[in-house]
Every structure is written in structure tokens, then in C-alpha cells.
Amino acid sequence: MDLLEALRTTGAVRSFTGDAVADDVVFRVLDNARFAPSGGNRQGWRVVVVQDSATRRALRDAYLPGWYSYLAQREAGLVPWAPITDEAAERQAEARAGEVAAAAQAGPGGFAEHLDEVPVLLVLLADLRALAAVDKGFDRYTLVGGASVYPFAWSILLAARAEGLAGVLTTMAVRREEEVRALLGVPSELAVAGVLALGYPERQPTRLTRTGVPAFATLDRFDGPPFEG
Numbered sequence: 715m716d717l718l719e720a721l722r723t724t725g726a727v728r729s730f731t732g733d734a735v736a737d738d739v740v741f742r743v744l745d746n747a748r749f750a751p752s753g754g755n756r757q758g759w760r761v762v763v764v765q766d767s768a769t770r771r772a773l774r775d776a777y778l779p780g781w782y783s784y785l786a787q788r789e790a791g792l793v794p795w796a797p798i799t800d801e802a803a804e805r806q807a808e809a810r811a812g813e814v815a816a817a818a819q820a821g822p823g824g825f826a827e828h829l830d831e832v833p834v835l836l837v838l839l840a841d842l843r844a845l846a847a848v849d850k851g852f853d854r855y856t857l858v859g860g861a862s863v864y865p866f867a868w869s870i871l872l873a874a875r876a877e878g879l880a881g882v883l884t885t886m887a888v889r890r891e892e893e894v895r896a897l898l899g900v901p902s903e904l905a906v907a908g909v910l911a912l913g914y915p916e917r918q919p920t921r922l923t924r925t926g927v928p929a930f931a932t933l934d935r936f937d938g939p940p941f942e943g
Contacts, residue, residue, distance in 0.1 A: 758844025
């Protein structure tokens with residue numbers, strides 16, 4: 715597949731066919747994704763390929779509380795857990811998560827409720843000893859360390875696309891990180907960075923909608939003119 719086509723058509727996919735994905739295909743995806751860049755080329759990531767059905771169900775159960783809190787905040791017009799937000803409104807919205815959960819569980823459920831049925835579940839871990847978090851100690855939310863882990867996640871999605879797969883990176887399980895660590899036997903020096911769900915898509919996106927370059931790029935200064943190219 716042409717690189718630019720892959721970049722423009724690899725979107726988040728949460729609906730998969732019932733077809734199983736062979737282990738050798740998953741291995742190739744990871745084998746190609748490992749060439750992702752990382753700080754100092756330390757490759758400070760680990761992956762747990764979750765296949766055991768009971769473990770999958772437990773991972774789903776750890777995922778759902780965060781998902782319902784997320785939905786409750788969205789319904790309140792908030793960006794869920796934004797580092798800069800209306801904290802009181804966030805707490806008020808999260809208090810409704812139980813209502814959202816009850817409503818969701820009364821129906822057939824979607825991706826979250828059926829997470830354990832996804833063909834491939836990869837839990838992505840970040841080795842905190844290997845991340846050069848140059849914003850460590852800042853009096854704001856720290857995010858730079860993720861630059862050594864999340865490019866690997868994106869490479870997994872691109873490598874999956876080359877195999878005819880699709881998927882999504884979700885971070886909801888991080889809300890129950892200690893549960894996930896205990897479930898998978900993860901030592902404390904590793905953080906849960908997300909869960910990647912992969913499979914053969916029911917429908918492969920071909921036309922993605924994103925804001926144009928002038929909407930997010932400016933010349934010379936933040937308040938400079940839009941960069942037009």
C-alpha cells in the first residue's frame with residue numbers, strides 16, 4: 715500500500731468481522747512496528763497479547779468504568795479528563811456514570827461492552843525507567859514521555875493496515891491501571907499506556923475528515939498568520 719494513502723485512510727475502527735487473526739499475522743504486525751522511533755532508541759515498551767478468555771473478560775470489566783465516566787463527561791459537554799477543565803463540572807458529570815452504565819447495559823452494548831470479543835487485544839505498557847520525560851517536574855501535566863511509546867502504537871496500526879486489518883488505540887483501561895497490572899502480572903515500574911484492538915474490519919474507512927493545515931499551523935508565532943504552504 716502507498717504510504718500516503720495509508721496515512722490518509724487509517725482511521726479508528728471498532729467493528730470487526732468474526733474472522734480470527736492468526737498468530738503469525740499478529741507477530742508480523744509487531745515485528746514491523748518495532749522499528750518505530752523512541753528516545754535513545756530504548757524501545758521502552760512491552761506488549762501483552764491477551765488471548766485467555768477469562769483474562770479478556772476481566773480486562774473488559776476494568777475498561778468499562780472509565781468508559782461510562784467518559785460518556786458522562788461527554789454528555790455534560792466536557793472534554794473528558796482534560797488537564798485544564800472545570801473540575802467541579804467534571805466531578806458532577808462523573809457522579810452520573812452509574813446512570814450511563816445502567817442505560818448502556820440495558821441495551822445490546824457496543825465496542826466497550828464486547829471488548830473481550832475483539833479478535834486481537836494488545837495491552838501496551840511503557841517502561842518508566844526508559845522514558846526521557848524532559849517535562850518531568852513541570853507544574854503542568856507531563857506528556858513528553860509518551861513520545862517514546864505512542865509512535866509504536868501508531869506503527870502497530872499502520873502495520874496492521876498492511877495486513878488487511880484495522881483497529882484502534884484506546885486508553886480507557888488506564889483508569890483502572892492497578893487492576894490491569896495485577897491482572898497481567900505487570901511490575902510497578904511499567905505503566906499501562908493503552909489497549910490496541912485489532913481485527914478484520916467490517917468496513918475499512920477510505921475517506922477521513924480532518925481540519926486543514928491552516929487551522930493548526932501558523933507562521934513564526936502562535937498568533938502568526940496561518941501557514942498556507
